[in-house]
Amino acid sequence: MPITVVINALKPLPLPQIVAGVLLKYVNLGAGWRHRLFVLEDGVLRYYKIFGPAAIKIHMLLDSLRAKGEIFLVGAEVSMLENRDRRSSAGGKQGSGSGRLPPAQGEIHLQVAGVRESAADYRKFYIHTGMQTVALRAESTEDRWVWSEALRAAKGAWQGLTPSEAGALARDNEDRILSGDDVFLQYLSTVEDNLVSRNVDSAARAYVADLLVQEHQKLHQVLVAEANKRSSLLKRIYQLENEKRELETAIVVEGRQTSDKRISPSESASVVSDGEEREEERVSHIFCADGGDGNETDDEFFDVDDAQGTAGRHSRGNSLASMLTPTGSLLDGLDLEAEVSAKEPGSTEAGALAPAPAQPASAAAAPARWEQGTPGDPAWLLAEKGESTPKGIPRRRASLPPPAQQEKTVSLWSLIKGMVGKDLSRVCLPVYFNEPLSALQKSAEDLEYSELLDAAAGLPRASADRLLYVAAFAVSGYSGTVGRAAKPFNPLLGETYELVLPEKGLRLVAEKVVHHPTVLVMRAEGRAWCLDADAEVRSKFWGRSIELRPEGVLRVRFADGDTYVWSKVTTSINNLVLGKIYVDHGGIMRVRGLDSGLTARVRFKETGIFDRDPRQVRGVLERGDERLDRPILHGHWDSSLHADLEDGSQVLLWRKNPPAKEPTRYNLTAFSILLNEVVPGTEGLAAPTDCRRRPDQHCLELGEYDEANAEKQRLEHKQRAARKAAERGDPIRPRWFEHVPSAKPGEEPAYRYKGGYWEAREAGTFEGCRDIFGPD
Known part of the structure; x- marks a missing residue:
């Protein structure tokens, strides 16, 4: 043969x-x-x-x-x-x-x-x-x-x-491998027959077969080595995961025992008096650990300035509150202690950007809606202050309810080992990896510092000063992501969220309009501006990290018609399996003024392994292809943003608010804690599709983990049934937004608010809303 x-x-x-x-x-x-x-x-x-x-x-x-x-x-x-x-x-x-x-x-x-x-x-x-x-x-x-x-x-x-002798033994093993591979032997036989049919001599045929067999043996050795390496790696990962889970359990038990000794249950929900500091239970949880790059010895999230105004990077510069005319701060209703601000060395009042007054001279006429071109309080805000809340601004909560059930530990590797390279929006995880917020509410966190847009509205139209404040607003939306590695709830198709904050002069409505890929749309209105945003987040899991690539446009239009657009940068959650989990943002953000022709080019520096100054942000202004020498933006996306002006002075554009007194294991900010709250007196105002009515998310906030898991599975099963019904001829269309095929890419969102939500809310009748949370 x-x-x-x-x-x-x-x-x-x-x-x-x-x-x-x-x-x-x-x-x-x-x-x-x-x-x-x-x-x-x-x-x-x-x-x-x-x-x-x-x-x-x-x-x-x-x-x-x-x-x-x-x-x-x-x-x-x-x-x-x-x-x-x-x-x-x-x-x-x-x-x-x-x-x-x-x-x-x-x-x-x-x-x-x-x-x-x-x-x-x-x-x-x-x-x-x-x-x-x-x-x-x-x-x-x-x-x-x-x-x-x-x-x-x-x-x-x-x-x-x-x-x-060892070489002879190795050759015997290779011969056995070759004789046992029927597929390769059949291939060799086919090659031999082809060479014979082409009248190739026996010496050449033997040479070709020799080459093929040698390559086959080398590839077999490579496969065996890779299989052994993979087996060893999996064993090591299993061992590390078991050790990590045992350590987390020990930390939880020890922390709760210490907390029980020092604080009674009645005191755990209140602030400790007489100057005593309550020891917070800080448990490193997979998907929920504190931020950081592993190179710093301190925990940056909890080292932000305290009530006494400690010195440091977070206390540099003028306070934003001192630059803005008092318009009612959200922090007033949170019972948070005021942050003491320090004068920025080298800054001058003459060189500082002029803040926007709450009521400019041009607003002498009666207040009207912002669409009518008056920068004063719109009609909806006056009605919200006078009619919806006759007793004044409601007091917002400062902490989540105490959990009703002890949290269970879950083996991360047993869940994620088959998810490498997949889109996480298609992966069903238990609620233990979620935070009690929806992705719609996560989008609303971008409006925490809406006072920056109020300040920009009072500055000259199409000016560089206004562009700086809009860029600061775009950067400020990332400040609440430090330590926030938990996964938000993926909204159901048609799920909505409304947020009304008369003390901030802000209201918004958001809706999930597409299921795969997930597309969220938001419309927010302020005193003299309107923000439209659509977000399509594409996520990939790469074994040790998660990459989130947002695709979409954010557009803010002021009452005078001045418009600015930008897109978000890439977010990554690193060290999921080994090391300290941290959230990082990297890339270039371009905030473009469509009327002025100016662009703020802001770079988010990715955190390196040996980076001693992480989370840096630097930006310049450009006019076409020309780069302006001043102003220059610099700071950190987790703390503050400054601007160096043309006259050599420096001004603080934005600084992060103080942290919540009880951030819980989710590391929620003071603003994010109130997003899922149903304010007393407004229980029946929100739409039936509002995510605050979602049962699994509500159970997770209360710490009822078993019931939350059961409800999550029920809702996912119900959504699949609704999607199959839609494929049979009952399509599901957005209720409050509509697709705009003619939207300019990069300048306008692909979805437009078609109106009617706030009118339906005022009338108390939400017709056309699907039952997405009710019984099957």
Whole structure:
């Protein structure tokens, strides 16, 4: 048979007793790759320097080796170096000699080492000794294969075999592998038949078959090595995950025991008096851990300025509240202590940006809706203050309800090991990995610092000053993401969210309009501005990190018609399996003024491994292709943003609000804590599709985890049934927004608010809303 002839023809030459050759060895970061002479003898790989004062006399070394037995030289470089040394030593008294070998610079015992070839560089291979990894590079791919085969054969000495016996054993194993692979044997037979039909002589056929078999054996070795490596990696990850879960459980138990000793249940929901500090239970939870890059020793989220105004990065510059005319701050209803601000060194009042007054001189006429062009309080805000809340602004909550059930620990790896490379919006996770907020409410967090837009509305139209405040507003939306690695609830199709804050002069409505891919649309209205946004977030899980790439446009239009647009940057959640979890943002954000032609180009610097100043933000202003020297934006997206003006002064545009007194394990901000609250007196005003009516999210907020999981599964089953019904001819269309095919890409959102929501809310009749939360 042709196949039998081919197999019998594969008789490699007997492996030599001694192998020598020149390889490149990676020394360190400073020295890089250096040439070394390597000698393989009796299962030990030694290497010598060939350049410099400590260089070995290569011809003397090789002569000593030849006196011991057969030697095989790999590569042409070693012969060239040997001839060089012989010529340089001509006329001397050095003999060829057969005495003891000179001392080597280092040696590797292959009995306890492993050999691995690089998949990226076809000349590189590694030797793992257990204590270190030696990186080597051959002159060519063929030389690497010769060295790999010789090293693997030399490992047979550990089993009491000579190199030649180990090589014979390896060849026997390869023959068994080949004889057991029916698919490859059939392939060889097909190749043999094709060559015979083309009148190829037997020698050429044997040569082709030899090449195919060698490649087959090398690929088989690679597959076996990868399988072993994967098995070892999985075992290690399982072990680390079990250790992490046990450690988390121990921390939870210890923290609760300490909390029970120091605080009674009645005191746990109130602020500790008499100057005592309540010890907060801070548990590192997968998907819910504090932010950070692993290079800092302090916890940045909880080290923000306290009520006494501690000095530091967060206390630099003028307070934003001192720049804005009092218009009713959200913090007034949160019972948060006022933050003491410090004067920015080097800043001047003359050079500071002029803040927008609450009631400009042009607003002497009676207040009207912002669409009518009056920058004063719109009619809806006056009605909300006077009619909807006759007793004044309601007091907002400052903490979540205490959990009714002890949280369970869940093995992360058992859930995510099959999710690598998938879109997380299609992955169903238990509620233990969620925070009690919907993605719609997460989008509403961008409006926490809406006072910046109020300030921008009072500045000159299409001015650089207004652009700076809009850019500061765009950056401020990321400040609440520190330590917020938990997954928000993925809204159901048709789910909505409304937020009415008369104390901020703000109201908004948001809706999920597309299920796959997930598309969220929002319309927010302020005193003299309107913001439209659509967001399509594409998420990917890469094993140790999650990447969130938002696609969509945010557009703010002021009462005078001045319009600005921008898009969000990429967000990543890192160190999911090992290390300290942290959230990072990176990329370029361009805030464009459509009327002024100015663009604020803001760069979010990605956090590096050795970055001592993470979360930096820097920006410049551009007019077309021309970059302006001033103003310059700089700061950190988790704390503050400053602007260096043309006259050399500096002004604080924005600074982060103080943290919540009880952020819970979710690390919620003071603003995000109130987003899921149903304010007393407004229970029946929201639409039946509002996410605050969602039962699984409500149960999670109360700490009823078992019921929350059950409700989540029920709602997902109901949504799948509704989607199948829609495919049969009952399509689900957005209720409050409509698609605009003619929208300008990059300038206008793809969905437009078609109106009617606030009128339906005032009338108390939401016709056309689907029942998405009710019984099946």
